Amino acid sequence: MRGTLSDRMGAALLMAPLLLFLVLAYAWPFLGVVKWSFTLPTPGLGQYGALATDALVQSVFIRTLRIALIVTVVSVAAAYAITVVWVRGTPTQRIVAEFCILVPFWISVLTRAFGWVALLSNRGLINSWLQSIGFISEPLTLVRNELGVIIGMTHFLIPFAVFPLASAMRSLDERVLLAARGLGSSRMRTFWTVFVPMTRSGIIGAAMIVFVFSLGFFVTPAILGGGRSVMIAELIYLRIFQSPDWGLGAAISVVLVLFVGALMALLFRYVKPKQLV
Amino acid sequence: MPTYRPGPVSLILAVLVALFLLLPLLAVIPVSLTPSRMLAMPTGELSLRHYRSLIEDPRWLDAILLSVRIGIVSSIISTVLALCFSLGVWMFQPRFTGALVGFVLLPMVVPPVVSAITLYFLLTSISGMSSFFGYDTWLGVAMAHSVMTVPFATVLILVSLSQLDRRIDLAARGLGASVWERATRIIMPNIKFGIVTAALLSFVLSWEEIGVTLFITSVNAITLPRLMWMGLRDNIDPAIAALSVILIIITVLVLAVRTVVTRQRAGH
Numbered sequence A: 001m002r003g004t005l006s007d008r009m010g011a012a013l014l015m016a017p018l019l020l021f022l023v024l025a026y027a028w029p030f031l032g033v034v035k036w037s038f039t040l041p042t043p044g045l046g047q048y049g050a051l052a053t054d055a056l057v058q059s060v061f062i063r064t065l066r067i068a069l070i071v072t073v074v075s076v077a078a079a080y081a082i083t084v085v086w087v088r089g090t091p092t093q094r095i096v097a098e099f100c101i102l103v104p105f106w107i108s109v110l111t112r113a114f115g116w117v118a119l120l121s122n123r124g125l126i127n128s129w130l131q132s133i134g135f136i137s138e139p140l141t142l143v144r145n146e147l148g149v150i151i152g153m154t155h156f157l158i159p160f161a162v163f164p165l166a167s168a169m170r171s172l173d174e175r176v177l178l179a180a181r182g183l184g185s186s187r188m189r190t191f192w193t194v195f196v197p198m199t200r201s202g203i204i205g206a207a208m209i210v211f212v213f214s215l216g217f218f219v220t221p222a223i224l225g226g227g228r229s230v231m232i233a234e235l236i237y238l239r240i241f242q243s244p245d246w247g248l249g250a251a252i253s254v255v256l257v258l259f260v261g262a263l264m265a266l267l268f269r270y271v272k273p274k275q276l277v
Numbered sequence B: 001m002p003t004y005r006p007g008p009v010s011l012i013l014a015v016l017v018a019l020f021l022l023l024p025l026l027a028v029i030p031v032s033l034t035p036s037r038m039l040a041m042p043t044g045e046l047s048l049r050h051y052r053s054l055i056e057d058p059r060w061l062d063a064i065l066l067s068v069r070i071g072i073v074s075s076i077i078s079t080v081l082a083l084c085f086s087l088g089v090w091m092f093q094p095r096f097t098g099a100l101v102g103f104v105l106l107p108m109v110v111p112p113v114v115s116a117i118t119l120y121f122l123l124t125s126i127s128g129m130s131s132f133f134g135y136d137t138w139l140g141v142a143m144a145h146s147v148m149t150v151p152f153a154t155v156l157i158l159v160s161l162s163q164l165d166r167r168i169d170l171a172a173r174g175l176g177a178s179v180w181e182r183a184t185r186i187i188m189p190n191i192k193f194g195i196v197t198a199a200l201l202s203f204v205l206s207w208e209e210i211g212v213t214l215f216i217t218s219v220n221a222i223t224l225p226r227l228m229w230m231g232l233r234d235n236i237d238p239a240i241a242a243l244s245v246i247l248i249i250i251t252v253l254v255l256a257v258r259t260v261v262t263r264q265r266a267g268h
Helices: A005-039 A046-053 A055-088 A091-106 A109-120 A125-132 A146-170 A174-182 A187-198 A200-215 A219-224 A232-241 A246-270 B008-032 B049-056 B058-092 B097-104 B112-127 B138-162 B166-174 B179-190 B192-208 B211-216 B224-233 B239-267
Strands: none
Touching: A005 A046, A005 A246, A005 B058, A005 B097, A005 B112, A005 B138, A046 A055, A046 A246, A055 A091, A055 A146, A055 A200, A055 A232, A055 B008, A091 A146, A091 B008, A091 B239, A109 A125, A109 A146, A109 A219, A109 B008, A109 B224, A109 B239, A125 B008, A146 A200, A146 A219, A146 B008, A174 A187, A187 A200, A187 B008, A200 A246, A219 A232, A219 B224, A232 A246, A232 B112, A232 B211, A246 B112, B008 B239, B049 B058, B049 B239, B058 B097, B058 B138, B058 B179, B058 B192, B058 B224, B097 B138, B112 B138, B112 B211, B138 B192, B138 B211, B166 B179, B179 B192, B192 B224, B211 B224, B224 B239
C-alpha cells in the first residue's frame, strides 16, 4: 500500500510546508546563534574559554543547578500529594483537586509571578498581616532573593509534574493495593512500600520535566529574583541586551542546549514518551 | 467492590498544596481594589480606579488589540501548517516519521530562552531586508509565535488522528476518492474537535507568550504580556492586578464550563 510514487509526492507536499517553515525560521537561525558563539567578538573558541574561567558565569551556573534541584524535589513531592487525591479520591475530591491543578496551569506565568509579588513583597499581604498583628516590626524579605525565586518556580512547575505522576498512578493495578491492605499492611506501609515504588516511572518523568524546565526558566526568576538571584536564562538576556556581548550569550545558549539534550536522552532511556502525558 | 482511597494524611497534604496553588491567585484580588497609586493592600475604602484605567488608558487597549491580532494570525499559521503536516504523516506514513516529528517538536523542548535568542537572530537578520516583517514588528512577532506554538498544535492533531479508525479512510480510498477528498471530506470532519482545540491552544499560548516576545520587541510591538512585564519590572502598577483578576475570572469560567460539558457528555 505504501511507497508508490504518488504517495511519496502526496506526503512530501503535505509535510513540506511545516518542515520548510521550521528549517528557515528555527534551524537556520539556531545555526546562526552557534556561529555567533564562535565568531563574536573575535573568531575562535574564546567565548567557551571564558565560560570555563569567568567567575560570574560559573556562579550563575551553580546557582541555577542548585535552584533547579531544590525546585524539582519540592515540586514533585507537592505534585505527588495532590495527584494522589486527583487520581484516587472520591468524585468530589477529584473535581476540587483538578480545579486546583488546572486553574493555575492555564493562568499566565506573569500573572502568577505577580500574585507572589502581591503576597510576599514588603508591603504585600503576608508582611502587612504579620505587622498588623504585631508579630514583626520590620517587613521580612521574602522576594527579590532566592527564596522568592524558588517559591515562584515551584508554584509554576507543580502542574507540569502532576501529569506524568497521574499517568503512572492511573495505570497502577488497584487490586495490588487492596491486597496489601487485606494482608494487614498499614496505610503508611502500603503507601511507601507498594504505591510509591509502583509509580517510579512517573516520579522519574516528573522530576526530569521539572528539572529541565527550571534550567531554562526566565520570567519568574527575573521578577521574583529582582536582579539579585540571576539564573542562566536571565544571564543570556542580560548578555544580549544590557552588556552587549552576543558571543558569550550565544555560547551559554549552546551549552544549555547540549546539557538539556543530554538530560532528555537520559530521560528517554528510562521512560517512554507516552508515559509522560 | 472496595476501592483504595487516600487516607487523612494524604488529604491534609493535598489541601496544603491546593492552598499553595490558589493563594497567589487570590492575593491579586485585594490589591486590584486598592485606591493607592502603588502596589499596596487597601487600608479602608475600596476603589475600582485600576479597572477603569484598563479601559481609559490607551496603552492597555492597544496592547490587548495587538495581542488579539497576533494571536489570531499566529494561530491560523500554526494550525494550518500542523494540520497539513499531520495529515501527511497519517495518510502516507512516510519513512523517518519519528525523526521528522521529533524535529517539529523541537521548539517545545528546547529551553525557551534559547528559542528566544534564535528568533531574535532570525528577525534581526530579516530586518535588514524588509522593514515590516523583522525585529519589533507585529508580523515578526506573529511568525515567532507560530514557531513556538506549532509543536503543540501538531501534537494535538496527531493525537486526535491516532484515535481515528483507518478503515473509513481505506474505504474512501477503495471507492476512488482522491487524496484531497479523503483529507477534506473523510478525515478532517472526524478530527474537527482536535483541529479546533489546536487553534484555541495556539491562540492562548500566543496570547500569554512573554519569554520570546521580550527578545524580539522593543517599542513598537507591545503585546499585553510585554506591557505587563514593563509594569512589573519598573514601578509596580496596580492596573496589572486588575487585569490579572479579569484574566483569572475568565480562566475559571472557561474551566467550569468545560467541566460541566465533559460531565454531561460522560453522563449520556
